[in-house]
Amino acid sequence: MSHYLVELYTPNAAWHALPVAQRQQFLGHIGSALAQLSHLGVEVLSLAETAPGIDQGSAHRFLGIWRFPTEVARDALLDGIQASGWYGYFDHVNAASSTGSADSHLAALAAA
Template sequence: MTHYLTELYTPKPAWLALDLDARRQFFAAVGAGMSELSALGVEAIALGETNATKLHAASQQFFAIWQAPDEAAIDALISGIATSGWHDYFETINASGAGDDLNGHLSQLAALNHSD
């Protein structure tokens, strides 16, 4: 079953303090680790800047949506991101889980215990 990771992130002051060359070096190191993740079936679906004008918009400035064939590959992605030093530069929130279709998800929601 396909698993997904959605990251929401905002640059920290440490990132804003880096000059362009230091940022390029960091991205080169991040890119070097992507081949191992690609071999596990990890794929970036979409990355971009969040739209703050939308109803209930996230407060984070950027997003990334990833998919992988299983939870182990997502765990490798999350570990790789942490090992890269990403969290030194970006405040990040992760949401991850197995994907389902609309009816399956509605069934998950309907099955929740209610409070009396």
């Protein structure tokens, strides 16, 4: 069973206060760490800017969508994000789930 993580994030004042060289250095470390995740089976489905102007859109500027073979792999990514200091530079929201189906989702909604 696959596991998924959706991140929504926007640079905050601490990020905007960083000089460009420090931003580049920080992002260089992030890029290096991301390259090492493939051995855990971590898949990047999308890392992109959010589409503006959609109905009920999020105010967050960026999103990440990930797929993992296990919760352990998902938690390794979340631990790495935390350890990197990322949350100090971005207003960030995470949502995680396992694989689901329309039928089970509709049943869960009906029961909510």
